[in-house]
Amino acid sequence: MVALSFLIWLPLIFGVFAWISENKFKSSGNWITLISLSGLLIFSIYLGINGTSSLSWEWFARFNIHFALLFDGLALLLVILTIALAMLAVLVSWNDIEKHRGFFHFNLMFSVAGIIGVFLAADLFLFFLFWEVMLLPMTALILIWGHEGRRYAALKFFIFTQVSSLLMLVAIIALALYHQDQTGELSFNLGQLQQLVIPENMQFWLMLGFFIAFAVKLPMVPFHSWLPDAHTQAPTAGSVLLAGILLKTGAYGLIRIVLPLFPSATMEFAPVAVTLGVISIIYGALMAYSQTDFKRLVAYSSISHMGFVLLALFSWHEVALQGAILTIVAHGISSAALFSMAGLIQHRIHSRELGKMGGMWASAPKMATVTLIFVMAGIGMPGMANFNGELFTLLGSYQQFPVQTIVASLGIVLSAVYGLHLFQRAFQGPPNVDVVDLHMRELVFTSLLVVALIYFGLQPHIVLDLSSETISSLMQIAGEAHP
Structure with a gap:
């Protein structure tokens, strides 16, 4: 279902449009972002009414990596939450952003695209890609439009997330190699990886790689110290996205990847x-x-x-x-x-x-x-x-x-x-x-x-x-x- 990919591409396209428009017409970025998010909300509900849908395109054939998406009830729920809270972020910061307003709207929509990608990805390599994509614009939101301690908070947020993400990447590669050993081909597909027979001792270490990455984002003690600084220093829109959506990506990872695998x-x-x-x-x-x-x-x-x-x-x-x-x-x-x-x-x-x-x-x-x-x-x-x-x-x-x-x-x-x-x-x-x-x-x-x-x-x-x-x-x- 090709239309499913529009949930990811449309925020990026409208984010660029809002950036360009804001530089020419002041305050137009607010309206473009809000209207495009409203349309995206209606579109996601329309896709949800049609029931569970999926999409899979061959991407890197040599490594058997696919642009694979899955849109079921849980994904619909979290995509709607993401878009609704992104609309709230726009409304609550309507008059707050004074510098680089167009670039602010681009980063906001960039974050939305990355988060929706995380909720839809059915290929672990694609999941990791979107996991990294949503990190960059959120760091920019804190670093550029944050408050007095924004540099320290943005750096801390970036380091915590990046280090834990590397552990997840190692676990993803190890899973793909296990699949190659057992079937003769690499695979990053979530459904196929659930069929693997992994030794219990190795299963524990692979689980731990994912768990730490998601526990940092959740966040869980003792991996929590980035959160108070990031929230405090982020602009209001950034705090809304962090608390309302980004923390939920950690919980979603546990539900979609750690528990079933x-x-x-x-x-x-x-x-x-x-x-x-x-x-x-x-x-x-x-x-x-x-x-x-x-x-x-x-x-x-x-x-x-x-x-x-x-x-x-x-x-x-x-x-x-x-x-x-x-x-x-x-x-x-x-x-x-x-x-x-x-x-x-x-x-x-x-x-x-x-x-x-x-x-x-x-x-x-x-x-x-x-x-x-x-x-x-x-x-x-x-x-x-x-x-x-x-x-x-x-x-x-x-x-x-x-x-x-x-x-x-x-x-x-x-x-x-x-x-x-x-x-x-x-x-x-x-x-x-x-x-x-x-x-x-x-x-x-x-x-x-x-x-x-x-x-x-x-x-x-x-x-x-x-x-x-x-x-x-x-x-x-x-x-x-x-x-």
């Missing part, structure tokens, strides 16, 4: 991975409470929330896997929403420090109300999307790892502590500063985020239906590995 190794490694997930949950929550910077607090909360995803995935339980995917979607929306509010406040008072806020409810009641809703979503209030993900995660994980799950549940209590602490410091108490309330454009996109969080909170079956095929496949693989 190495079921036995992941089951043996599960106690370690689950323990690291629980440590991430508690550590992220405690660090979030200790922060005085709005964006840094939300960044550490992301480490805590993504720990639930790691816990769920390595529990190898159907309900837990459902919880992981629900959490991926819910956290993508709620964290992007909180970073948007942090950006709107910083644009008004030119500071992220909670000590310079306080009492803003008096002058900005609309901003305070939507922020409170986003905080409630983040701490898992029933009726909001995050609640379903955490509930399913804990219910499923408890069946396999009861002690670790009980400890992990403390993270929900701690999230309420740091979430309400954030809101109290910023919006309650004596007024320290008067701020302009939400404008119409800001009120529209924040209201849509509120609707999304409530809608997916009340209708989680939409997410579960789209991901059911992937979860069923994983459970079948688990049954074959350990009947």
